[in-house]
Amino acid sequence: MENSLKYLILSTSPRIGGNSDTAARYVETLLKAKGDGVFINTFHKKINPCFGCNLCSRDGRCVQKDDLTEIYELLPQINFLVMASPIYAMGLCAQAKAIIDRLQPYWAQKYVLKQAEMLQKRRKGLYLLTAGTNFNNVFTGAEITLRYLSNVLEVEEFKIVGFKNLEEKGEIQKDPGNFNRILEALKQMGVL
Numbered sequence: 001m002e003n004s005l006k007y008l009i010l011s012t013s014p015r016i017g018g019n020s021d022t023a024a025r026y027v028e029t030l031l032k033a034k035g036d037g038v039f040i041n042t043f044h045k046k047i048n049p050c051f052g053c054n055l056c057s058r059d060g061r062c063v064q065k066d067d068l069t070e071i072y073e074l075l076p077q078i079n080f081l082v083m084a085s086p087i088y089a090m091g092l093c094a095q096a097k098a099i100i101d102r103l104q105p106y107w108a109q110k111y112v113l114k115q116a117e118m119l120q121k122r123r124k125g126l127y128l129l130t131a132g133t134n135f136n137n138v139f140t141g142a143e144i145t146l147r148y149l150s151n152v153l154e155v156e157e158f159k160i161v162g163f164k165n166l167e168e169k170g171e172i173q174k175d176p177g178n179f180n181r182i183l184e185a186l187k188q189m190g191v192l
Helices: 019-031 068-077 094-101 104-112 140-152 176-188
Strands: 005-011 035-041 080-088 123-130 155-163
Touching: 005 019, 005 068, 019 035, 019 080, 019 123, 019 176, 035 068, 080 094, 080 140, 094 140, 104 140, 123 140, 123 176, 140 155, 155 176
Parallel strands: 005 035, 005 080, 080 123, 123 155
Antiparallel strands: none
């Protein structure tokens, strides 16, 4: 990591104080002393879905003007990305997926326009997933999408930490081992 940690934490859960939101808040607590960062709960933001217009392939910018503009401005500045999402219907929640879909301008910059402005900064990422079930493949859909996200944003090192059987709000706090897994992931990545 660079000398100063610059991070963005995206808590995408529509359930404030839910398990993935609580996990994201725990990471925020750990990172506050390590650098400068921003915590955004996307539930409070107006983020439209991608229109599929492909206009971002002309200049690498999204034509929509909504609250994702704040995230667009922050992404080039950070060297550590955290995204927390509950699993809905075997994939990321709608808020997380909308953000990832709307990062198409970075895909256009990288693959169509061959621009490297934002992509020159290599970053690390931590993806926190919570599921109410214990199905063996409950995280598979989300993992595929998060690998795509990592590729587009040049997240060269990332960890996915998933938690199963957390249906009720606050259940993640009942087992201290859950937070230990997050702490260990941050240490393994050299963030803490």
